Amino acid sequence: MEIEHVRSRFIKHFDGNTGYIYTSPGRINLIGEHTDYNGGFVFPGAIDKGMMAEIRPNGTNKVRAYSIDLKDYVEFGLNEEDAPRTSWARYIFGVCREMIKRGVEVKGFNTAFAGDVPLGAGMSSSAALESTYAYALNDLFGDNRLDKFTLAQVGQATEHNYCGVNCGIMDQFASIFGKKDHLICLDCRSLEYQYYPFKPEGYKLVLLDSVVKHELASSAYNKRRQSCESAVAAIQKHHPEVKLLRDANMEMLDEVAGEISAEDRMRAEYVIEEIQRVLDVCQALQDGDYETVGLKMYETHEGMSKLYEVSCEELDFLNECAHNHGVTGSRIMGGGFGGCTINLVKEERYESFVHETVASFREAFKRSPKVYDVVISDGARRLE
Ligand code: GLA
Numbered sequence: 001m002e003i004e005h006v007r008s009r010f011i012k013h014f015d016g017n018t019g020y021i022y023t024s025p026g027r028i029n030l031i032g033e034h035t036d037y038n039g040g041f042v043f044p045g046a047i048d049k050g051m052m053a054e055i056r057p058n059g060t061n062k063v064r065a066y067s068i069d070l071k072d073y074v075e076f077g078l079n080e081e082d083a084p085r086t087s088w089a090r091y092i093f094g095v096c097r098e099m100i101k102r103g104v105e106v107k108g109f110n111t112a113f114a115g116d117v118p119l120g121a122g123m124s125s126s127a128a129l130e131s132t133y134a135y136a137l138n139d140l141f142g143d144n145r146l147d148k149f150t151l152a153q154v155g156q157a158t159e160h161n162y163c164g165v166n167c168g169i170m171d172q173f174a175s176i177f178g179k180k181d182h183l184i185c186l187d188c189r190s191l192e193y194q195y196y197p198f199k200p201e202g203y204k205l206v207l208l209d210s211v212v213k214h215e216l217a218s219s220a221y222n223k224r225r226q227s228c229e230s231a232v233a234a235i236q237k238h239h240p241e242v243k244l245l246r247d248a249n250m251e252m253l254d255e256v257a258g259e260i261s262a263e264d265r266m267r268a269e270y271v272i273e274e275i276q277r278v279l280d281v282c283q284a285l286q287d288g289d290y291e292t293v294g295l296k297m298y299e300t301h302e303g304m305s306k307l308y309e310v311s312c313e314e315l316d317f318l319n320e321c322a323h324n325h326g327v328t329g330s331r332i333m334g335g336g337f338g339g340c341t342i343n344l345v346k347e348e349r350y351e352s353f354v355h356e357t358v359a360s361f362r363e364a365f366k367r368s369p370k371v372y373d374v375v376i377s378d379g380a381r382r383l384e
Contacts (some may be wrong), residue, residue, distance in 0.1 A: 021054025025111055026175070030044070038165070039244035041275060052117070072088070091158060094130070095133040099146075100283075105142075128175050179379065182197055183198045200290055210338060213338055261266075280292065298319075310336025
């Protein structure tokens with residue numbers, strides 16, 4: 001996105017002065033879905049699409065915020081009772097509040113922002129927005145006192161406390177910590193992480209967007225999390241050391257089969273298997289073995305579709321197209337219920353795969369899926 005796009009609107013909308021410009025990206029995730037809030041591993045990377053905001057302290061205690069894409073303006077104060085109703089503004093308000101709770105003396109500011117990360121497509125547009133403001137407010141009002149993990153937690157807490165989504169840490173982590181040409185394997189329990197150079201020779205990563213808008217806030221996401229917690233609670237009675245599904249294994253789960261619902265059991269089975277798959281993929285990447293990486297991606301899709309039940313007809317269709325086309329790996333990416341599949345495809349198959357899949361999707365669903373090439377990019381930063 002062009003700085004000029006944001007700057008010209010900022011100048012036009014406010015008093016003609018310029019401010020500081022910040023940006024933060026959306027993310028992809030190679031593998032490790034719904035593992036973050038279970039203390040497992042994830043494997044995300046930041047992308048070249050995100051949010052950009054211009055900000056200038058205005059000497060008052062009011063935030064004046066303009067959404068360039070929605071052409072919508074909202075003004076709010078910085079106390080808990082000042083929460084705006086408009087949903088996009090609640091993200092900015094939530095970040096302000098969470099920064100204040102962590103000791104940053106946030107004051108009023110003028111801001112305009114825009115994004116090029118598609119909304120509701122599973123690429124974490126909301127984390128990109130939160131991270132942009134968390135990074136900016138730390139820079140403008142906090143002397144960069146808060147470390148990067150705290151900034152990611154500010155975004156996550158915003159989701160929990162102001163947006164009703166009980167999400168894990170993956171999206172905000174990737175948006176803040178992203179690094180060009182690298183994926184990041186994060187242990188969501190210890191918060192240790194490792195950058196993996198990712199430029200698979202002879203392959204491309206492509207996202208196919210089903211254009212089914214996912215609604216994470218719709219209680220389905222939170223319900224999945226509750227299922228995992230119920231399974232842990234049952235296992236804990238026999239194995240007090242188990243605090244998260246990360247600490248459990250299939251034998252433990254089998255042991256409590258009679259004590260939890262069949263649904264909770266399926267959810268937990270998926271998570272336990274998925275945590276192991278991320279570790280298998282780490283190993284495969286170290287060996288340069290992309291066939292195994294791809295195989296694990298298909299297994300994840302199967303698990304997300306049949307056990308975790310966060311797929312939909314369109315996503316299963318895209319996955320099947322990939323499989324029929326001999327694509328190396330393909331799966332639902334992100335929380336599910338819509339959004340994209342992520343596909344690891346050999347360069348020589350790329351053109352025909354995309355072309356044929358778009359055509360058959362259009363025939364089946366009477367609309368076109370969107371296609372996004374993935375460029376792994378840097379995380380949150382100040383541009384000007
Ligand atoms: C959403 C959440 C993340 C994570 C994924 C699923 O993107 O925000 O914390 O749980 O779903 O892996």
